[in-house]
Amino acid sequence: MDNTKYLKTVLIDKLIENEVTQVEDVTIDESRLTLYLNGEKTISMMCIPKDQDAHAIGFLMSENVISSLADIHQIEIKEDGLRVDVTATINENSLANLYKEKTLVSGCGGGVTGNDETSLKIPFNQTSFKVTPYTISSEIKIFYRESELYELTGCVHKAMIYLLDGSTISAEDIGRHNAIDKVVGKCKLQKLDTTKSILFVSGRLSSEMVTKAVMHRVPIIVSRTAPTYLGVQTAHKHGITLIGFARGKKMNVYTHAGRIDV
């Protein structure tokens, strides 16, 4: 995977106490990607212009504007990758909600959502999928080891889906919302089943991250950092197993611990 095209070199003054040296530094690209839905400009997102089709699909599913890949008739990436055109059968109510609710989300990754954690009409997640603590511990180690753009720039978030067969799909973005949308979109494009999977996220688990797991029917969400109280409540209410502070062989299971096979 050639990620160098998302890197931009800048000339900086490196200071150590009062000593200045001019050196080159590498920063990550950040672009405005605009999503057109059935010919109309729907929304723009600040992101790394990569995996735009997966990003659009994941976002539209996160917001319940489409309910599956089958709703999409055509998807095209245009204007040097800064525009995605989606032709799809859409849920007009959810699209209207996205505008009407205009909720500014809090989490690293930013965004706006029309979902309201108090009124998600998604059935309680009852999947019998179970994992061992060992799987969580070993996968989160791999998750952090293999983050190329982060290594290079210190400026990206990552999301990874661990599937039933032990394989994984990953995505990186400057925003953790985007990273989740992209990784889910990638799974959908590859027709992979995410109903028995684990979503690993590099940032904090605020309510909207958990809501994405709810919307995509991913039963387990894991982070090495903290959840918010509303994140915990949302997971509790919708049957999601929420794991925070997964570090080394330790982890905190906040909700639905029955899926952890000790």
Next chain:
Amino acid sequence: MDNTKYLKTVLIDKLIENEVTQVEDVTIDESRLTLYLNGEKTISMMCIPKDQDAHAIGFLMSENVISSLADIHQIEIKEDGLRVDVTATINENSLANLYKEKTLVSGCGGGVTGNDETSLKIPFNQTSFKVTPYTISSEIKIFYRESELYELTGCVHKAMIYLLDGSTISAEDIGRHNAIDKVVGKCKLQKLDTTKSILFVSGRLSSEMVTKAVMHRVPIIVSRTAPTYLGVQTAHKHGITLIGFARGKKMNVYTHAGRIDV
């Protein structure tokens, strides 16, 4: 300052390998704050419901919906702190832009913005304000030492404004956008001059963070982590000194190094 009201206790399963212990853990409150402008519901934000008036003022100024505190006639916090009502003389164009542009921002702290980094109509920042590397290094140390909610929950961002007289104003939130809006709003409420000040931010410097410094005429922005390329470009174009990776006695000056007095 009593911050305990923003903390919520949850019962968790703490796992170390296969050993489970039930313990209490503390999480941060995350609430939906709704902003009403001249009687109309304008936007909601996921945040810590604290400093709501400062939050609303900073946000409206960030988005150029109001240009100063003088535009505000009345501000009221209602519904147990989950609603802010602002009566103000507003810039209708900027408000319309906020809806029309609907740009999902990328950064930790989330949000939507109507600002477009390519078309900000703010004059180039030419202030002669200078600081020594020592000031940056010693203030960032204090910045991280005094972050109470972060200490308790590992789940908040912080923003701090260092003023010309050496005093500082701080704010914390689950989102770094919110933290910046809050700290700027606090300065405005106290009628403090931020045109010769430094903005310290706990997260990455993506374009929208830098744009907030531009909008509020804060000449220097500092983070211990990385900027994006668009963040660097925005700072360069608008005369903002951008410092990243400020750690110990080291820092990277990405733009307008003339304000650093070595």
